[in-house]
Amino acid sequence: MDMFEAIGTQRAMRRLKPDPISDEDIWKILDAAIKAPSGSNRQPWNFIVVRDAETKRKIGEYYLDAWNKAYVSGPVQAALREPRMAGVYRSAEHLAHHLAEAPVLIIATIRKDGASISPTAGASIYPAVQNLMLAARALGLGTTLTTLHKFHEEEVKQLLGIPEEVETMALIPLGKPKGRFGPPTRLPVEKVVYWEKWDERRER
Numbered sequence: 393m394d395m396f397e398a399i400g401t402q403r404a405m406r407r408l409k410p411d412p413i414s415d416e417d418i419w420k421i422l423d424a425a426i427k428a429p430s431g432s433n434r435q436p437w438n439f440i441v442v443r444d445a446e447t448k449r450k451i452g453e454y455y456l457d458a459w460n461k462a463y464v465s466g467p468v469q470a471a472l473r474e475p476r477m478a479g480v481y482r483s484a485e486h487l488a489h490h491l492a493e494a495p496v497l498i499i500a501t502i503r504k505d506g507a508s509i510s511p512t513a514g515a516s517i518y519p520a521v522q523n524l525m526l527a528a529r530a531l532g533l534g535t536t537l538t539t540l541h542k543f544h545e546e547e548v549k550q551l552l553g554i555p556e557e558v559e560t561m562a563l564i565p566l567g568k569p570k571g572r573f574g575p576p577t578r579l580p581v582e583k584v585v586y587w588e589k590w591d592e593r594r595e596r
């Protein structure tokens with residue numbers, strides 16, 4: 393698949409079929425992930441591939457609890473409940489109630505430098521996550537970058553045997569999508585690009 397087509401049609405695919413995903417596809421996707429850059433080429437990442445039904449069920453419970461706390465009764469409820477966000481809300485709500493049905497959950501982790509995580513740590517893991525999602529798209533598989541499980545970071549770490557010096561950074565459900573891929577909704581590029589100085593825009 394052409395790279396620009398993959399980028400141009402990759403969006404959050406939260407409704408996934410339970411059909412199994414082959415090891416071969418998973419290796420291919422993760423091999424693309426680890427080609428990403430990281431600070432000093434430290435490659436601080438690990439990826440945990442979860443297919444076990446009971447483990448997914450437990451993660452799903454934590455995720456749904458986080459969803460309920462954050463979006464049903466929590467402070468971010470208002471933002472996602474705006475009319476223009478209705479589609480995203482419904483889709484995210486669906487995922488929250490069906491996370492464990494995804495055939496694969498991939499948890500991307502990062503090794504901490506010391507006791508805490510540096511403010512730029514994400515820059516050494518999210519390029520890999522993006523590679524992962526684009527590679528999945530090229531294989532016709534849907535993904536979503538999610539972080540809600542972080543409400544239950546300690547429980548998820550314990551469940552997966554993740555050591556103290558490692559932190560989870562993303563949880564990516566992976567599977568064949570029920571819906572169709574399509575262009576993500578974004579502001580036009582001319583609105584967000586400045587040339588030479590802040591606020592100096594150009595027409596294309």
Ligand SMILES: Cc1cc2nc3c(=O)[nH]c(=O)nc-3n(C[C@H](O)[C@H](O)[C@H](O)COP(=O)(O)O)c2cc1C
Pocket residue numbers: 402403404405406480483484487536537538539540541576577
């Ligand atoms: C840092 C980050 C955290 C996210 N966390 C979640 C999440 O916990 N649950 C979820 O359903 N989507 C999550 N998303 C997905 C975003 O909602 C999605 O990327 C955004 O709405 C754009 O969707 P689109 O690419 O389909 O247009 C997250 C995305 C990012 C970048």
